[in-house]
Amino acid sequence: MFYETRERDKRLLPHDPFKAIVAPRPIGWISTRAKDGRINLAPYSFFNGFCSAPPIVGFSSEGAKDSAAFAVESGEFVANLATLNLLHPMSETSAPLPRGDNEFLHAGLTMAPCRLVAAPRVAEARASLECQVTETVELRSRQGATMDRYLVLGEVVAVHIDDRFIKDGRFDTAGAQPIARCGYQDYAVVERLISLARPPGAGG
Ligand SMILES: Cc1cc2nc3c(=O)[nH]c(=O)nc-3n(C[C@H](O)[C@H](O)[C@H](O)COP(=O)(O)O)c2cc1C
Numbered sequence: 160m161f162y163e164t165r166e167r168d169k170r171l172l173p174h175d176p177f178k179a180i181v182a183p184r185p186i187g188w189i190s191t192r193a194k195d196g197r198i199n200l201a202p203y204s205f206f207n208g209f210c211s212a213p214p215i216v217g218f219s220s221e222g223a224k225d226s227a228a229f230a231v232e233s234g235e236f237v238a239n240l241a242t243l244n245l246l247h248p249m250s251e252t253s254a255p256l257p258r259g260d261n262e263f264l265h266a267g268l269t270m271a272p273c274r275l276v277a278a279p280r281v282a283e284a285r286a287s288l289e290c291q292v293t294e295t296v297e298l299r300s301r302q303g304a305t306m307d308r309y310l311v312l313g314e315v316v317a318v319h320i321d322d323r324f325i326k327d328g329r330f331d332t333a334g335a336q337p338i339a340r341c342g343y344q345d346y347a348v349v350e351r352l353i354s355l356a357r358p359p360g361a362g363g
Pocket of ligand 1: 226252255
């Protein structure tokens with residue numbers, strides 16, 4: 160099958176497969192604190208790391224949602240790791256609550272203080288990244304039109320790891336069972352790793 164994006168045959172592919180192809184996507188479970196103290200928590204799967212030194216992560220908001228708005232106005236956010244044991248509460252925090260309603264309370268999650276940023280982290284998360292916003296990019300279509308989509312990038316300034324998932328000086332990714340977003344209503348779980356040394360001289 161081939162199709163130009165704008166000409167997808169909706170009888171053959173009723174749902175856009177884009178998110179099922181760009182998959183699995185890690186989930187940035189973003190907690191923020193507005194300047195006036197309102198707390199927010201929501202999952203973002205247009206999320207990733209973009210650089211290791213300095214460590215930069217970013218999430219993309221389709222519309223000026225609370226997470227992006229609060230991160231931009233406060234200059235801070237926390238990216239919490241979503242894991243299989245937190246699948247349901249993570250999903251609950253995507254509910255469209257009125258602006259400023261605290262999704263921690265809605266999903267029965269515990270707020271834990273951060274050290275370098277004012278936003279709380281998810282106490283139940285097996286890892287959390289404290290971030291300071293470095294830039295916000297308003298995404299554009301190929302014609303240059305802005306479309307109310309915002310990529311918020313932040314430098315990781317502090318890291319929390321649940322000590323149970325540190326093994327032999329490494330974060331036990333498979334043991335922590337991160338979940339990742341695929342297309343439709345599907346998620347993937349990381350439970351098995353394969354290791355491969357890089358070719359000699361390969362950087363990065
Ligand atoms: C697993 C998952 C991933 C999501 N990823 C995104 C995303 O990348 N961008 C986005 O705009 N919304 C995404 N959403 C929807 C938001 O979480 C949802 O709109 C939420 O209400 C936004 O909350 P906020 O306004 O408090 O930030 C996702 C939802 C789920 C369940």
